[in-house]
Amino acid sequence: MSKLFSKENKEVFINPLNLDNPIMVQVLGICSALAVTSQLKPAIVMGLAVTIITAFSNVIISIIRNTIPSRIRIIVQLVVVAALVTIVSQILKAFVYDVSVELSVYVGLIITNCILMGRLEAFAMMNKPWPSFLDGIGNGLGYAFILVLVGAVREFFGRGSLLGFQIIPENVYNWGYLNNGMMTMPAMALILLGCVIWVHRAYFYKEK
Amino acid sequence: MKALRQYLDRIKPNFEKGGKLHAFQSIFDGLETFLFVPNTTSKVGTHIHDSIDSKRIMSMVVIAALPALLFGMYNVGYQNYLLAGKLAEASFFNVFFFGFLAVIPKVLVSYIIGLGIEFAWAQWKHEEIQEGFLVTGILIPLIIPVNCPLWILAIAVAFSVIICKEIFGGTGMNIFNPALCARAFLFFSYPSKMTGDSVWVATNSILGFGNDLPDGFTAATPLGEIGVGADVPYTVTDMITGFIPGSIGETSVIAIAIGAIILLWTGIASWRTMGSVFAGGIITAVIFNLLDMTPISWYEHIVLGGFCFGAVFMATDPVTSARTSFGQYVYGALIGAMAIIIRVMNPGYPEGMMLAILFANMLAPLIDYCVVQTNINKRMKRLTQNNK
Numbered sequence: 001m002s003k004l005f006s007k008e009n010k011e012v013f014i015n016p017l018n019l020d021n022p023i024m025v026q027v028l029g030i031c032s033a034l035a036v037t038s039q040l041k042p043a044i045v046m047g048l049a050v051t052i053i054t055a056f057s058n059v060i061i062s063i064i065r066n067t068i069p070s071r072i073r074i075i076v077q078l079v080v081v082a083a084l085v086t087i088v089s090q091i092l093k094a095f096v097y098d099v100s101v102e103l104s105v106y107v108g109l110i111i112t113n114c115i116l117m118g119r120l121e122a123f124a125m126m127n128k129p130w131p132s133f134l135d136g137i138g139n140g141l142g143y144a145f146i147l148v149l150v151g152a153v154r155e156f157f158g159r160g161s162l163l164g165f166q167i168i169p170e171n172v173y174n175w176g177y178l179n180n181g182m183m184t185m186p187a188m189a190l191i192l193l194g195c196v197i198w199v200h201r202a203y204f205y206k207e208k
Numbered sequence: 209m210k211a212l213r214q215y216l217d218r219i220k221p222n223f224e225k226g227g228k229l230h231a232f233q234s235i236f237d238g239l240e241t242f243l244f245v246p247n248t249t250s251k252v253g254t255h256i257h258d259s260i261d262s263k264r265i266m267s268m269v270v271i272a273a274l275p276a277l278l279f280g281m282y283n284v285g286y287q288n289y290l291l292a293g294k295l296a297e298a299s300f301f302n303v304f305f306f307g308f309l310a311v312i313p314k315v316l317v318s319y320i321i322g323l324g325i326e327f328a329w330a331q332w333k334h335e336e337i338q339e340g341f342l343v344t345g346i347l348i349p350l351i352i353p354v355n356c357p358l359w360i361l362a363i364a365v366a367f368s369v370i371i372c373k374e375i376f377g378g379t380g381m382n383i384f385n386p387a388l389c390a391r392a393f394l395f396f397s398y399p400s401k402m403t404g405d406s407v408w409v410a411t412n413s414i415l416g417f418g419n420d421l422p423d424g425f426t427a428a429t430p431l432g433e434i435g436v437g438a439d440v441p442y443t444v445t446d447m448i449t450g451f452i453p454g455s456i457g458e459t460s461v462i463a464i465a466i467g468a469i470i471l472l473w474t475g476i477a478s479w480r481t482m483g484s485v486f487a488g489g490i491i492t493a494v495i496f497n498l499l500d501m502t503p504i505s506w507y508e509h510i511v512l513g514g515f516c517f518g519a520v521f522m523a524t525d526p527v528t529s530a531r532t533s534f535g536q537y538v539y540g541a542l543i544g545a546m547a548i549i550i551r552v553m554n555p556g557y558p559e560g561m562m563l564a565i566l567f568a569n570m571l572a573p574l575i576d577y578c579v580v581q582t583n584i585n586k587r588m589k590r591l592t593q594n595n596k
Contacts, residue, residue, distance in 0.1 A: 185396065191371060194375075
């Protein structure tokens with residue numbers, strides 16, 4: 001048991017949340033981060049979907065890593081990821097149909113998400129299943145955290161609500177407050193993402 | 209003058225390192241260099257010093273914008289009294305003073321927020337205060353509608369100073385014109401306060417001046433009316449003198465022309481840029497006219513909306529425009545042509561000057577690169593030919 005949560009394994013899990021964050025430091029997976037964060041709910045669902053798919057594709061690839069011929073490894077990885085994405089997409093359609101409509105192509109496009117391919121190539125191909133699982137969860141949560149942060153800011157200022165519930169009371173609107181229309185546009189997501197990276201670089205990230 | 213200089217010299221030690229007011233050193237430095245041209249020169253390398261430094265250039269642009277500002281104030285009052293039907297009995301002073309009271313809060317908000325951020329930033333980074341906001345601060349109130357609420361103006365100013373200027377490295381480094389960024393932010397964030405037909409005329413009386421207009425009145429800008437296919441109820445004389453609804457400083461061609469003369473005479477604005485903006489706009493408008501795609505003639509396209517203001521004050525911004533001589537022609541023509549194309553081809557935007565200038569700002573470094581590279585290639589070719 002102690003081996004399962006050894007220091008290395010802890011680092012594998014913690015690093016992607018902060019110092020090796022896929023969005024803030026590696027700057028991967030930006031396109032979906034801009035596209036699905038106009039509201040909080042799709043951002044959470046997308047973050048969870050990517051976390052689950054990254055974790056399990058990492059595990060599967062890590063289990064079969066010694067049998068994959070290196071010349072066709074990308075194709076094998078893609079098949080695994082595509083199968084998982086299809087499962088997740090079907091589950092979303094079955095249980096949260098409205099969110100899956102909102103996410104539209106972006107669930108399918110998880111297949112091409114740079115974070116997934118990056119983790120498979122860089123980690124799962126040369127590590128054992130358990131660390132790979134932790135790495136997948138860590139990277140997925142690191143991605144999900146930024147999505148939720150940006151999604152919350154955009155929904156709060158763009159629509160005055162969070163998760164679809166009105167937060168800013170009607171009185172405030174009567175005093176002349178207005179929703180910021182630019183927050184609902186992807187352009188503002190890019191600027192917010194830039195600000196998140198800025199703050200992170202300034203206060204948390206140390207150049208090696 | 210001498211007393212002021214002596215006073216500054218006397219209090220200066222307080223702000224130097226170890227002095228008790230060292231925390232405000234950047235503010236003192238900013239004010240001192242604003243009042244007196246600093247007499248320090250660079251010690252290394254060969255430099256040619258112009259007697260006019262960038263603070264003096266900025267002050268000159270502010271002076272050039274004053275006619276547009278003053279006329280804008282008068283026009284705000286004029287439109288209000290006109291729509292209330294009380295223009296005949298109102299005195300010039302009443303009309304102007306109402307406009308003054310309506311416009312001056314916007315100027316103050318713009319300067320206080322913008323300079324506040326600049327001062328704080330300079331203090332935080334231990335840099336000198338940059339002078340760029342002197343101009344931006346007066347241009348922003350001139351390009352917004354009079355009914356724009358002050359709090360969204362404050363947000364837009366903060367956005368433009370931080371996101372469009374400071375993170376690029378401050379004055380001289382910004383890619384996009386900060387004043388237009390503020391307007392673009394307002395335009396996309398709060399479209400109900402930036403476009404339409406109810407934002408262009410002040411509706412409430414202030415301190416007993418002006419008139420309360422009834423709810424539901426409308427006064428579209430001429431371009432807005434053309435956009436929905438209506439006829440323009442204004443004469444060409446009105447369009448040129450500027451007695452039409454519009455953003456505060458953009459309506460009067462005459463006031464802007466005075467500013468243009470000041471800018472060109474002092475050599476601050478590039479006549480190449482300014483001229484080619486007009487040339488590009490006129491040619492494009494004439495082409496659209498021949499194709500029968502726009503209902504108004506080319507000279508109306510030029511005098512309406514923000515075309516003149518953009519051409520004189522925004523396109524010629526030395527930081528964001530192209531710097532090579534030939535590049536300036538291309539850059540200007542691109543702005544003029546794009547502005548008219550957006551107006552005519554895009555039914556959603558009756559005015560295209562802001563987007564055209566931001567678009568050209570983005571391309572300016574590329575234009576410069578191409579011009580410089582072409583010249584290098586040409587000379588390289590000449591060199592190899594001569595050596596054969």
